[in-house]
Each structure stands twice: as structure tokens, then as C-alpha cells.
Amino acid sequence: MSKIIPYGHQSIDESDIQVVIKVLKADRITQGPEIDKFENALAKFVGAKYAVATSSGTAALHAACIACGITQGDEVIVPTLSFIASANCVLYCGGKPVLVDIYPDTLTINVEEVERKITKKTKAIIAVDFAGHPAHWDKLKKLASKYRLTLIDDASHAIGSKYKNKPIGSIADLTTFSFHPVKTITTGEGGAVTTNNKIYFEKLKKLRHHGIYKNNDLSKKFGAWFYQVMDLGYNYRMTDIQAALGVSQLSKIDQFIKKRRRIWQKYNQAFGKIHELTLPTEQNGCFCAWHIYTVRLKAKAKKSRRQVFDFLRKAGIGVQVHYIPIHMLDLYRKRFRLKAISFPVAEQYYKETMSLPLFAKMTDKEVNFVIKTLKDAIR
Ligand SMILES: Cc1ncc(COP(=O)(O)O)c(C=O)c1O
Incomplete structure (x- = not known):
């Protein structure tokens, strides 16, 4: 690619x-x-x-x-x-x-x-x-x-x-x-x-x-x-x-959402058996028009989030991190004297997460490439 x-x-x-x-x-x-x-x-x-x-x-x-x-x-x-x-x-x-x-x-x-x-x-x-x-x-x-x-x-x-x-x-x-x-x-x-x-x-x-x-x-x-x-x-x-x-x-939003959900399902199927990963799931009673696909690399994984992120970027996959929690940003941390201990779940999530490509125009070839490359990256 x-x-x-x-x-x-x-x-x-x-x-x-x-x-x-x-x-x-x-x-x-x-x-x-x-x-x-x-x-x-x-x-x-x-x-x-x-x-x-x-x-x-x-x-x-x-x-x-x-x-x-x-x-x-x-x-x-x-x-x-x-x-x-x-x-x-x-x-x-x-x-x-x-x-x-x-x-x-x-x-x-x-x-x-x-x-x-x-x-x-x-x-x-x-x-x-x-x-x-x-x-x-x-x-x-x-x-x-x-x-x-x-x-x-x-x-x-x-x-x-x-x-x-x-x-x-x-x-x-x-x-x-x-x-x-x-x-x-x-x-x-x-x-x-x-x-x-x-x-x-x-x-x-x-x-x-x-x-x-x-x-x-x-x-x-x-x-x-x-x-x-x-x-x-x-x-x-x-x-x-x-x-x-x-x-x-x-006028095209239903198609866009359908495609986004199809990619989310495809990723979840492909990564479902990999124990190092936590995948985005839809809770009962909810229908998600997924905007981003956040995959989390558990602490027990062989590679660090940074290593996997860099590997994907090098391979031409524009992964991103959504987001640095707001309490970690200086404007908020300093002004309101915020401490990591007050936000353990967000802190843990932030250490593990990255967002894989997800958009309606993505081709099957691109989706398959992302799947294969992530699997290679965490190996
Ligand atoms: C959760 C959230 N709130 C607000 C905004 C701000 O939207 P905009 O970039 O259109 O100003 C964004 C944009 O990325 C967002 O993700």
C-alpha cells in the first residue's frame, strides 16, 4: 500500500x-x-x-x-x-x-x-x-x-x-x-x-x-x-x-452507517480470538453508528502500545489515539490540580488504546490489510 x-x-x-x-x-x-x-x-x-x-x-x-x-x-x-x-x-x-x-x-x-x-x-x-x-x-x-x-x-x-x-x-x-x-x-x-x-x-x-x-x-x-x-x-x-x-x-447516512458497522464487525470477527486485545462492543439496547474503532492492547501483551502504533504507522496505517484524557492536559491538570488517581479507568484506557481506520469509503482490501498488519504487529 x-x-x-x-x-x-x-x-x-x-x-x-x-x-x-x-x-x-x-x-x-x-x-x-x-x-x-x-x-x-x-x-x-x-x-x-x-x-x-x-x-x-x-x-x-x-x-x-x-x-x-x-x-x-x-x-x-x-x-x-x-x-x-x-x-x-x-x-x-x-x-x-x-x-x-x-x-x-x-x-x-x-x-x-x-x-x-x-x-x-x-x-x-x-x-x-x-x-x-x-x-x-x-x-x-x-x-x-x-x-x-x-x-x-x-x-x-x-x-x-x-x-x-x-x-x-x-x-x-x-x-x-x-x-x-x-x-x-x-x-x-x-x-x-x-x-x-x-x-x-x-x-x-x-x-x-x-x-x-x-x-x-x-x-x-x-x-x-x-x-x-x-x-x-x-x-x-x-x-x-x-x-x-x-x-x-x-441522504446517504444509512449507507454510511451500514458500511461502518460492517467494518466494525469484520474487525471484531478477525480479532475476537486474540486475548491481548479488548474490542469495542455494543451494549444491550444500543445501536452504534461507530465513528471510531478503538482497540485496546492489554498490559499482558508481548508488545507495547507504542511499538504496535509505530509498526502500523510505518506500514502506512494512520492509526490515532482518541484521546489523551482531558485531566492529563496541562491547561486542566495544572489549573484544577487534577491527579491520575481520580481517573483510573480513563488512565488505563489511555495506556492501551489506538483507533484503527474506519470510514465508509474504506475498501475490503484496505480492511484486510489493516487486519493482517495488526496481527503481524502484536505477534
Ligand atoms: C467529542 C467531540 N466533541 C466536540 C468536537 C468538536 O467538533 P468540531 O471539530 O466540529 O469543532 C469533536 C471533534 O472532533 C469531538 O470529537
Whole structure:
């Protein structure tokens, strides 16, 4: 194999290219009609009443935190195993991300530990459907209602996943998505928030456009140019070019997920008898639209994770590590004086893990090559 096989890659075909060209030739390439089309299609797909498209998954998380009122001094509970944006969005609002450990099987937030970390200052929980595996939403919902907390689902990995037959995007108070090219569908850069709550929806619409609002009454009274701003907002808008790509990608999502699941099954079959490895499994009641395939090399393995990782990279396989737990990053470790001992499961996972290539466009030849090379690497 001459070209590197990346751990994730977009699947763009001629129909995607044609819709983008069409928008580029249209009047409006931003703030036009494609945004509504994408938001409606997304809301329908995830079974939510409302969707608000944003410029990135990070912008979606920040906007969701503002919409539910996170501000100076508030605490928000976040799993330490996630991409840094899941915690940074709380810092953006002046809040304190309170990191907690994960469950060893689903790699999602440990709900019993969440309860131990709740204080009078706790305002929300951000749970992550890690790798596409849903968090323990029943337990989280019970806890959120007991302590009157807002539930945010960082579903950047999990568009198309289901928890007890409910699509991710319709369960938490606010759910955020990312459409970065490594994700199941892409808009280049892009994100969205979905919700069933009209108040959040209206806040989010304003927030992503500088806090500006307009309506017919104001226009009649003061002139057609008139708008008002009451709260600080941002430019977190998605373009129509991206939104049109999003609609086209969404129309193919079932195929993408099918292919991702087929590769996950193929890897699991191939590695199932290798005792040095821990493989990603789907818990009862969950349907995973796998975003990444995290394989763990147990401590008893002959080779170290570093040796296997380097071997695969040398062979042209773009393995990656998802992620360095947030409590290990200096910004968090130093600022909040965090210690490894508080996060034993995430620490152990981090020592063992690497993500193998998984994307819809992967060929059988590439999948077989990854399987063979990993087997060679651990021998
Ligand atoms: C769990 C998680 N949250 C948030 C983000 C941020 O998304 P974006 O890169 O679209 O800003 C990512 C992106 O990789 C992610 O994996």
C-alpha cells in the first residue's frame, strides 16, 4: 500500500459535488435557503423538534452551554475521556468543568461518579456518546431530574446511533453534532444543536448570529433595517455551501452507517480470538453508528502500545489515539490540580488504546490489510 490509510475520511461523491456547485452559482451562498433545508432534514433524522446549524461542533457546544445559562462560577460535569472541546466550552462561559471518570465497557461518563461530584454550583452534565456508543441515558435522565440539571449530549461521534430505539439527538435537553470530515457525515467544518425546547431553539438562532433579532413589528415601527441586540452573540453561522453538502450527505447516512458497522464487525470477527486485545462492543439496547474503532492492547501483551502504533504507522496505517484524557492536559491538570488517581479507568484506557481506520469509503482490501498488519504487529 503506497498511500496512508487514515483513521477517518469523508465520503464525497459526484452528487455531493453537484449540489455544492449549484449553490456556488446561486444568489446566496450564506444566510440563504439551504440552511433551513439542512436543519429540517437533520431535525427529522434525529427525531427532534428543532435543529440549529453552526460553523463547527465546538461552536454548537459553546452555544448550547450559553443557551442553558452556564455562566461565571457554574460547575458542569464532563467525562475526562473526550475531545478537549467538550470541556473547553464550559471554560468559554466562565464556568468550571468538573471532570469525572468513565465506565470501562462503554467508555462513557460514569453516572455514579457524576452523582458524587454534584454540588450546589452544578448546573449541567455534558455526556459524550464516545466512539458512537450511547451514554447511559436512563441513569443520566434520572439524575438530571433529581438534581434539576440540564443534560447536554455531545454527540459529535454519534449521529445515527440509538439508545433503546430512541435516536441520539432526541434524548438530552440539548444535543450537539460535529460534521468534521472524519465524522459519519460532513459539511467540511460544521456542527448543529438539536432540541425539543422552543426557548433554547430561539436563543440558539440568535446566538449564532451576534445576538441579533428582527421581527415584523420592529420593522414596521422603526424601518426595515431595524434590529435589536439584547444578549452577546457570535458569528457561528454555517454557509449555504456547507448546508447543501449536509443535505446531500444526510441522504446517504444509512449507507454510511451500514458500511461502518460492517467494518466494525469484520474487525471484531478477525480479532475476537486474540486475548491481548479488548474490542469495542455494543451494549444491550444500543445501536452504534461507530465513528471510531478503538482497540485496546492489554498490559499482558508481548508488545507495547507504542511499538504496535509505530509498526502500523510505518506500514502506512494512520492509526490515532482518541484521546489523551482531558485531566492529563496541562491547561486542566495544572489549573484544577487534577491527579491520575481520580481517573483510573480513563488512565488505563489511555495506556492501551489506538483507533484503527474506519470510514465508509474504506475498501475490503484496505480492511484486510489493516487486519493482517495488526496481527503481524502484536505477534
Ligand atoms: C467529542 C467531540 N466533541 C466536540 C468536537 C468538536 O467538533 P468540531 O471539530 O466540529 O469543532 C469533536 C471533534 O472532533 C469531538 O470529537
